[in-house]
Amino acid sequence: MKTTAMVPRVKVSADGAGVVSHAGVGMLRELADLTGQVSAVLADTYKGPWLHDPGRMYADLAAAVADGADSVSGIGTLIDQQAQHGPVASVTTAWRLIDGRVDAAHLTGVKQARAVAREVAWAAGAAPPAGVELVMDVDATITIDHSDGKQNSASTWKKTYGFHPLLVFLDRPDIAGGEALAGLLRAGNAGSNTTADHIAVLTEALAALPEAYRPRPDDPAGADGPRLLIRSDSAGATHGFAAACRKAGVSFSFGFPVTAPVRDAVATLVEAESVAAERGWTVWYPAIERDGSVRDGARLAEATGLVDLSAWPPRTRLILRKERPHPGAQLTFADQDGHRVTAFITDTPIGAVPGQLAGLDLRHRRHARVEDRIRQAKATGLRNLPCFSFASNSAWLEIVLTATDLLAWCKLIAFIDEPDLACCEVATFRYRVLHVAARIGRAARKTHLRIDRTWRWATAIATGWHRIRAAFT
Known part of the structure; x- marks a missing residue:
């Protein structure tokens, strides 16, 4: 048996000096000045002068959560x-x-402070490209309460126990992750399609946007102002929420349940397909992939005139999609002709999106990216609500949303031209950027942070750090 040489052992001691780990967290602390706004909001909670600025504490907690903390002790x-x-x-x-x-009583003011920070960050270079449609995704998730004793925790529809927060993210496809616009902490037994909750998070999400990017209610088509779209699965497809979107000047794209009238419309279109083929007409159009190529086995049709949509806002359209299920998937009674049938509604007019039905379908399918946003939010403090009281856990949720924004702004300002850093998920970003080691020293009355020069991303981190400082000065 051939033996292999062991790796030479190094001498280990606990007497190092001038070394810091997690040095990249300093980038997040310099990103946006929340101190003044949050401090002003919380000033009346102090009877006298404070030792630690509350705004600075809030920002430090958000930076710690972005760094991986899942409780307040992570600071x-x-x-x-x-x-x-x-x-x-x-x-x-x-x-x-x-x-x-x-x-x-003070949470609303903290949310307003976060909106001010977003306006500052967008002015510094984190804003979306001019003229593009801003897309907001709304979805709910479950946060499990393992202690079984926190205020308002309850049984969820998944037979677990905990909370059922409703979240809104701004889709930012140029980075891995979106911006967290709004979050509403709810009891675990809160309904999935509660209209009032969806309207509440929509209102908060619009208030979180800078003034210049908010919609104009009298211009829902966005001809003269910003164009906004909100996407949701079928849980958001309620008459009240659709009406609220129309009133706010926001277009919508909602998943739609395949009910009996929808199944009848599918059957009608399937029967008409053979007749239309004889006359050279097309009833079902091909779906496309994100690169513009045809998606094999997926077809689209519009059924607006075949289903009664009078209860929905005017100009609402119903789009049907049939696709061969993946191997091993079980068909249901709602499926037609060996195809899995889904549907969505939208008020986007004809010709507004390139590709017609295929473009609308591709845009709606991208709502699935909200699952990635939620997954990364759970890796950034949302997996655990550490407090007993419901109000304190609501404050923790706001810190989680702030941490999500700090990570997004850091990528958009510092690393937008570094795909390895801008397009990596949060765990990888922590390893590559936030947890970088450095040596700290003082010279000429200044503190000098020297990032390990052997680190693969050392130059990118230093360059990005200088970009952030230049953007906010």
């Missing part, structure tokens, strides 16, 4: 690196901020 990663970050509030002080100061 300890910043406390341990005060040589780089300066004075940081203790875990106990941070707990008091979440568990007492950011209550329901």
